[in-house]
Amino acid sequence: MKTAAKAMGNERTMATTTPKLEKYFEAYEEVRAHGLEREPVWLQQLREDGWARFSARGFPSTHDEDWRFTNLAALAKTPFRRAAKGEFAVSPAQLAPWRVAGAACQLVFVNGHFAPELSDFGTLPEGLLVCSLAKAIDCGREGCAPEGIEQHLGRHADMSRDVFTALNTALWEDGAYLRIHRGVALEQPIHLLYVSAGVGAEIATHPRTLIIAEDASQAAIIEDYVSLGGEAAFSNAVTELAAGQNAVISHFLVERENLASFNVSTLRIEQSRSANVDSHSILLGGGLVRNNVHPVLNGEGAECLINGLFVGAGRQHGAGGQHIDNYMLVEHARPHCNSRQFYNGILADHARGVFHGRIVVHKDAQKTDAKQTNRNLLLSDNARIDTKPQLEIYADDVKCTHGATIGQIDEAQLFYLRARGIAEADARNFLLYAFAAECLDRMKDSAAREFAEKLIRERLQELVSAVETAAPSVVEEEEKQNWEEVG
Amino acid sequence: MALLEIQDLHASVDGHEILKGVNLTMNAGEVHSIMGPNGSGKSTLAAVLARRDAYEVTGGRVLFNGKDLLEMDPEEAACEGVFLAFQYPVEIPGIGNAYFLRSAMNAVRKYRGQDELDAMDFLPLYKERMKLLEMDEKFMNRSVNEGFSGGEKKRNEILQLSMLEPKLAILDETDSGLDIDALRIVAQGVNAMRSPDRAFLVITHYQRLLDYIATDFVHVLVDGKIERSGGPELALELEEKGYGQIEADAQQALPA
Numbered sequence: 169m170k171t172a173a174k175a176m177g178n179e180r181t182m183a184t185t186t187p188k189l190e191k192y193f194e195a196y197e198e199v200r201a202h203g204l205e206r207e208p209v210w211l212q213q214l215r216e217d218g219w220a221r222f223s224a225r226g227f228p229s230t231h232d233e234d235w236r237f238t239n240l241a242a243l244a245k246t247p248f249r250r251a252a253k254g255e256f257a258v259s260p261a262q263l264a265p266w267r268v269a270g271a272a273c274q275l276v277f278v279n280g281h282f283a284p285e286l287s288d289f290g291t292l293p294e295g296l297l298v299c300s301l302a303k304a305i306d307c308g309r310e311g312c313a314p315e316g317i318e319q320h321l322g323r324h325a326d327m328s329r330d331v332f333t334a335l336n337t338a339l340w341e342d343g344a345y346l347r348i349h350r351g352v353a354l355e356q357p358i359h360l361l362y363v364s365a366g367v368g369a370e371i372a373t374h375p376r377t378l379i380i381a382e383d384a385s386q387a388a389i390i391e392d393y394v395s396l397g398g399e400a401a402f403s404n405a406v407t408e409l410a411a412g413q414n415a416v417i418s419h420f421l422v423e424r425e426n427l428a429s430f431n432v433s434t435l436r437i438e439q440s441r442s443a444n445v446d447s448h449s450i451l452l453g454g455g456l457v458r459n460n461v462h463p464v465l466n467g468e469g470a471e472c473l474i475n476g477l478f479v480g481a482g483r484q485h486g487a488g489g490q491h492i493d494n495y496m497l498v499e500h501a502r503p504h505c506n507s508r509q510f511y512n513g514i515l516a517d518h519a520r521g522v523f524h525g526r527i528v529v530h531k532d533a534q535k536t537d538a539k540q541t542n543r544n545l546l547l548s549d550n551a552r553i554d555t556k557p558q559l560e561i562y563a564d565d566v567k568c569t570h571g572a573t574i575g576q577i578d579e580a581q582l583f584y585l586r587a588r589g590i591a592e593a594d595a596r597n598f599l600l601y602a603f604a605a606e607c608l609d610r611m612k613d614s615a616a617r618e619f620a621e622k623l624i625r626e627r628l629q630e631l632v633s634a635v636e637t638a639a640p641s642v643v644e645e646e647e648k649q650n651w652e653e654v655g
Numbered sequence: 656m657a658l659l660e661i662q663d664l665h666a667s668v669d670g671h672e673i674l675k676g677v678n679l680t681m682n683a684g685e686v687h688s689i690m691g692p693n694g695s696g697k698s699t700l701a702a703v704l705a706r707r708d709a710y711e712v713t714g715g716r717v718l719f720n721g722k723d724l725l726e727m728d729p730e731e732a733a734c735e736g737v738f739l740a741f742q743y744p745v746e747i748p749g750i751g752n753a754y755f756l757r758s759a760m761n762a763v764r765k766y767r768g769q770d771e772l773d774a775m776d777f778l779p780l781y782k783e784r785m786k787l788l789e790m791d792e793k794f795m796n797r798s799v800n801e802g803f804s805g806g807e808k809k810r811n812e813i814l815q816l817s818m819l820e821p822k823l824a825i826l827d828e829t830d831s832g833l834d835i836d837a838l839r840i841v842a843q844g845v846n847a848m849r850s851p852d853r854a855f856l857v858i859t860h861y862q863r864l865l866d867y868i869a870t871d872f873v874h875v876l877v878d879g880k881i882e883r884s885g886g887p888e889l890a891l892e893l894e895e896k897g898y899g900q901i902e903a904d905a906q907q908a909l910p911a
Contacts, residue, residue: 579709584745584799587705588759588815589733589766598758602749602798 218337270615280373441467480519736822842867
């Protein structure tokens with residue numbers, strides 16, 4: 169019976185998605201043809217494996233527990249295609265608004281292809297390798313391979329569990345490769361800019377980033393997704409970050425694509441002994457966003473901070489109503505590790521948010537200390553958040569806590585600010601910013617934090633103005649309710 | 656022209672009438688005290704004057720500087736020069752005390768057509784006023800009222816009052832819960848602000864505050880109406896005899 173039910177489930181999935189998988193198959197054929205000619209066998213194998221897994225399962229449906237709150241029908245039915253290298257020209261002027269002040273260097277990828285002419289390598293310090301991943305592997309063919317790629321690429325991100333990782337593994341064409349050498353500490357952040365730019369075309373890209381932080385290295389990396397123009401795009405990104413012993417790494421994911429776009433990103437972090445990794449997700453744009461963060465604390469004394477802010481607005485889904493789904497999977501595999509998850513969500517209009525916080529504590533991971541908090545502000549009656557903690561604990565001496573809150577803007581605070589002369593819209597903006605700033609306060613002082621702060625300020629200003637002009641009644645109707653414990 | 660003219664003011668909260676015809680006229684330079692038993696409508700009067708929208712005005716009118724106060728939003732009233740020192744100041748995590756106050760001052764200045772203050776103009780003044788109120792400079796960068804003790808919150812209210820320089824300052828039970836030292840400091844802050852251009856409406860349950868702030872007029876609010884008005888000696892009488900007699904008189908005055 170069980171088998172039959174499972175088969176039926178698969179059939180349903182395939183029935184809704186199969187006709188639109190052709191474009192992905194076409195892309196796979198093209199990428200594979202190139203790979204057969206130029207890529208090492210292990211990589212060809214990975215691609216084949218990825219494709220086999222994706223084509224067998226297709227896109228998940230909402231019957232899949234991990235996708236319960238996110239319907240991918242709109243993604244599956246859009247015929248996204250691959251873009252050839254150089255197919256859509258992008259000028260440096262077009263990128264000017266997306267640069268990060270104070271970055272050590274910036275690598276630009278356009279529609280999944282490295283664009284060296286748009287990149288800025290700055291003056292990189294010794295002990296840091298930053299380049300195109302495809303190029304690094306291509307060099308390997310001629311025997312000058314940067315070491316470590318084969319040991320890490322595709323070895324951490326889990327294709328068997330996640331079809332998007334499988335799809336990315338089959339179809340990735342490029343992305344950044346970073347190697348921070350032992351003991352090297354970088355002050356300024358490295359900016360990786362992934363640009364979707366298809367004029368009159370719906371482009372899918374599968375950026376693949378590999379970050380190897382050797383023992384005792386220190387760096388901040390900003391992975392940034394933007395779109396030029398209003399075309400729908402699909403970015404399916406996978407990043408593997410391997411942090412060596414005592415490495416201290418901050419990773420920033422910034423999503424600021426247009427509202428027609430789909431973005432699925434997976435950050436897989438592998439932490440060695442006493443490695444300390446911060447993941448900061450700043451999700452402000454995109455129509456449908458799925459943010460997977462998956463650290464595995466695989467060495468004693470490792471610590472991670474999983475910090476995020478998601479801001480959504482817009483009308484009905486499909487017409488600009490943002491849907492932002494955060495799927496956290498924190499795995500404690502060794503004793504004495506410490507994980508902190510803090511996600512704050514602000515949802516206006518018809519936006520919908522999801523926070524799925526899963527903590528797995530393996531049998532040997534004694535003295536685990538894991539904490540998870542998800543706080544949400546709903547600015548309209550039509551906004552919605554689904555928040556779901558999930559703890560799986562197989563060790564017996566651990567400390568795990570979780571909590572979630574959902575609330576509205578506090579009327580007493582709003583009145584206090586107004587009674588001092590601050591206009592209502594500004595007062596709302598203040599309170600939203602204060603809520604969002606909890607996320608900023610957890611970032612170390614740096615150019616990356618300043619960048620995040622600027623983006624958040626701009627986004628909230630935009631949100632308050634939009635709420636003001638579009639639907640004042642919605643705001644007026646807010647109930648006088650404070651934080652409510654939901655689980 | 657009077658600074659504040661309240662005429663036959665009626666107001667309700669959640670459908671219950673709290674103010675049942677309040678009349679009060681205040682001129683610039685005067686200090687008026689409103690005393691009264693719990694639930695008589697003192698805080699409602701303060702909230703209506705500060706334009707809190709949970710309070711519904713059902714009748715009467717209020718002129719502030721000749722303008723219709725009841726037509727104003729809270730921020731507009733504040734910019735026109737009404738200041739409410741809250742009985743229970745709200746904590747606002749994530750917004751710095753100094754940043755908040757400078758924003759408020761600049762909102763008011765902008766409304767009045769004055770240039771905005773930058774941090775360099777603002778800070779020396781802010782520090783000077785903090786010193787007057789015996790407040791530690793550490794409060795500058797803390798979130799608004801967050802984790803402040805009761806006395807610190809009240810001092811922070813008076814600090815805002817002294818920076819915003821309103822025409823009408825309403826102190827809503829600013830003395831409640833203060834020890835003598837805090838009370839003295841708060842009163843000192845208020846007294847330093849007294850001027851011929853400014854009026855104070857001091858709402859209090861106890862006569863004690865009036866030992867420190869010299870009041871010109873005392874009004875007794877009972878069941879939503881001012882039942883008696885007089886000079887400072889009325890406060891002393893109330894301290895001695897309580898509100899019982901006035902409440903009884905008010906009962907008797909009710910039509911059968």
